Amino acid sequence: MKLPLPELPGAARLRRAAGLGAEAVRRARNSVAAGGFAERAEQNGLVPNGGVAVYFCTDPDNLFQLEQWRRPLEHLARTRPTFVVVDRPDTGEAVLARSTLPVAFAQGSGALERLVDERDVRVVLYVNQVERNFRMLRFAGPVHVQLGHGESDKAYSVSNQHKAYDLTFVGGPAGRDRLGAALRGFDADARTVPVGRPQLDHAYPGAPDWSRGSGVRVWYAPTWEGDRPSVAYGSLVSHGVELVEALVADPDVRVVYRPHPRTGLSSPRHAEADRAVRAVLARDGDRHLVDSGPYGWQWDFADACVTDLSSVAYDWLATGKPLVVTEPASSEAYRPASRLLDELPLLPASAAGSVLDVLGSRGLGEPGSERAVDPLLADLSAYYFGETAEGASTRRFEAAVEAAWSLASTR
Template sequence: MRGLKRFVRNGLIGLLALALLFPFFLLALITLPLLLLLAGVAVLTPAVRKKISKGIPKWNSKKFNGTAKKLANKHILPKLYPATTRVMSHYDFIVYFDGPLGATYQVKMWDPFFSRLGGSYVIATRELPNHIDLVRSGYNSMFVKTLSVVDQLSRSGAKTVFYTNNSVKNSQMVRHRHLTHVQLLHGDSDKPSSFNPVTTMFDIVGVAGQLGIDRYLNNGVPILPEKFRIISRPQCGELGVATEPTKVIKTVFYATTWRDHNNGDDAGSIENAYHAVQQLVENGYRVIFRPHPYSMKSSVDKATIERICEFFDNSEADVGFYCGIAGKKNGLMTIAECINESDAMLSDVTSVLSDWLYSNKPYFIIDPLNDHAALIAQNPVVRAAYYVDREMSQLAKPLGEISKGDHLFDERVRLRKYVLGVDLDESPVDLFVSTMKDVMQNYDKDAVAAERIKKEYGNRSIEASI
């Protein structure tokens, strides 16, 4: 009984204490958020924020994005797109591709014609970003990361390997001498890339026309005559061809090459491209502008391209089209579409020029050095071109004179055969397919070497001639 009284008494004392402390507890619940709010306001004042920010590292979104991209490339993408470790399939031929990021166009341009050669093939891609781009674009690409897989590919049953550039890693496949190695490159022009001495290591060198052969010889690159094959430019097969001189120019296709800022290569006209586009539009021409993809790697050239893009976007009329990225009036067009939609071409020394020549339509060449005689000597394709100085100070004048007579039409027709290897009634696609099928089926490396030795030494033995 006494214990019960003590329990009741202690309970009443606890309830009384709780009743007395409740207002203070309620006050604390109300005032604490207010104190936190006041503290936040204090932090946001310029003076306080300035003091605090000195001790906090600034947010660098560009650096963060770069770090995130590196982590993704290193840890995530390799798991999504694993490298091949064992070659299980049989291939009739191989397309070997290596190059910097953004260079997949070099192999994509050839893929439609590889499929016409018959048989199975794979694109052996040496860099992961390029492999991802090809796979996402629907191409049959294999990520070949190691030399051991290159060796396995060399024993996959294929007899022929095609290459579309002179990348350093090409040598890792070319060392397999039981295969026939065919270099196609990715365009025909008078730039040094079209007569690179590295090309001598291949068994077969495909060139667009006789000019391609002469280009190597005239620049001191000693490639044996039996290595050359004239294959034209099959990419030109879908181009329309003018059968008479041009009388009116409404749309101008302006194509620029890229500038190699590291090696001082300044053969392009991109630095004056905005001025050129502006002149053309002001004189009533519609412009299709297509810079070289590598121009986007230069911050200076990229700024020029974006300025032209904005110029097109901000124009009320349909004055131009940029073949590339971003912009309400911009988008993607193939080179063939650009050529077919245009009446004339404005260009510097670019590989697109040879493709344009197939159309027989007039073209205007920008001289990077303002030396017309030297330009013609170094670039035979210029013989059938109308001349424009580097600054393009009076660009509209030569274009306007076409209405008085396209007097270089016959010269373009003659030059077309020399550059592209086909007459008006011949198909560049058929020439490529028939020539490459002959190489794949009939080329005998040992027989060619024996024939070469016979020509060099006649009936004498090699030992007796040394």
């Protein structure tokens, strides 16, 4: 077995110093930019009084967390004034570039106090669990609501920090059960509100211009290999080439292949498998797609999904369409308690070539045929998200925000 080379003395210290140096540069740039950023923020509108604040005080690298909720929040703003709170100019600039929501710049405790008091903030929404959330949580007046940035049975979904929020919006009964079982002294019935998956009710850019009659669209979205054995969920090495060969062998199938952006970072074998999958797809010219663009359009566009133990599986489950989840090849990969993973038969590497048969058993039909509904998938979708069809999630989400706003107004 080939062992890794030992790290040179001081290498870790040098890496840390380089990281600290980069962060020091960012802090200096933010300090210089702070004076003019508040004025530029007004280009997206004035910060409303008595509105809903989305507290996003973190660095721009975490913008994907806000992006998960951006469209539902912009839709909410049509009926209840909504704005984003940032404490860094670089994060604020990134939000302004992507969103139509007003941005409030509150750098430091004093600025945050003035914002909460002068703007009569009634509800605060949080899309993550970063430590800086507690700067806003100290204010007792607003109703504080944890949204999170995706449904999952993984450990981060049951953080003890949930106790700090007045309410947690969850997808469905699964989130309520998960928090109630994991957190001591947490009244899940009183402090969780099921809102479904409002992200599904919006259109997303990036879909290819494929005619509806050109084939069955199968989305293969493997996760990365992970940085430790317990999260080695990626299927590219164990399943990837055989699975994709089986898909493209059917002339009625068109593949959307979306590898995780970190694929190959920890494992050269996964990087090699990614190249091999791309080569298989390239044999058919431009019939298939290697996707590295925006996320979200795939939910409406694809007819079925093959993915790994990742948030993609839960997002897709909410669509109600055929789903296959791969079984990790590594015996060391941690498998969380999960109805999805316990009740949905996983696809082992030995059956990768039978993926179309499995999809067929879960409701995938011929092009243009009426899709059968898999009762198991329908039941799991209802457990994790409740009703998701025809704007139901958006209505529940906005009603839940309105109820929180009314609760704050009674103080």
